[in-house]
Amino acid sequence: MLVENMTPQQLAEACSAVLHERDYAAQGMDINIDEVAPGYAKLSMQVRKDMLNGYAMSHGGFMFALCDTAFAHSCNTYNKVTVASGCTIDFVAPGFEGDTLTAIAKERTRSGRTGVYDITLYNQKDEELGYFRGKSYQIKGSVIPE
Template identity: 30%
Template sequence: MPGLKSFHMSAPGTEGNVEEKAREFFADDLFARDMGMELVSVSPGKATVSMKIRDSHRNSHGTVHGGALFTLADVAFALASNSHGIDASAINANITYMTAARDGVLIAEAEEFALNHKLASYTVTITDDEERKIAIFQGMVYRRTPRPEKIL
């Protein structure tokens, strides 16, 4: 499908380039960049993304908007789920908000929960710089693995 892109780290000679490939993938995410997100780290099945809270992230209560929190989690989820070199697209995602975030830096840590040939699931925990749990996100992706050749 045009426009889809993963890290393609499974290609020969790319085993040591997880971070570099992830940074290229992340650089193409204009929305994440506009939101002020930064890639902290990535490894197969895991990713950490940070976001310094800006006034533009606030809702009418003065706390971080739920959409900004969901986006932060979704970006970490996308990085973790595409880290195996196979294009992965979200098919389900949900978030539970635990407490309001107001100031400082938020950290989203995505971790793979289960992985098979076609599906993978992830949990993303968002914490603030005081290590308070702000939200828990769960997501599942469809992995576009190559179809096996037909047996004649």
């Protein structure tokens, strides 16, 4: 199907699929794309033993990477290549081996070439583990060739 014939939902799903196909880091972390919509993404992964830090907790870098990946999927749903111009995370609770972590990304604002996205990180008990804020910047190009 041609990009111009897609609904916004179809376009968001197609962009997410293309991003995931190219994202070897996300594939290596076994990140799953659970849900996507324009300006929104829900991704998950299971914490493996090789993702633990020296305190047997989920390494913050892996938690950040899951949130960053959800951020990428949410801000690239419009078929405009969009990258991070900055992001922060606040960890409020740890994850542990075997936990399923879920990052839910929501667009807060998008204007011109910039946007702001908030991502909340949960475990399988719906406990909040972290808060990530990403600032996006649209560059040249499209995710799916037009």
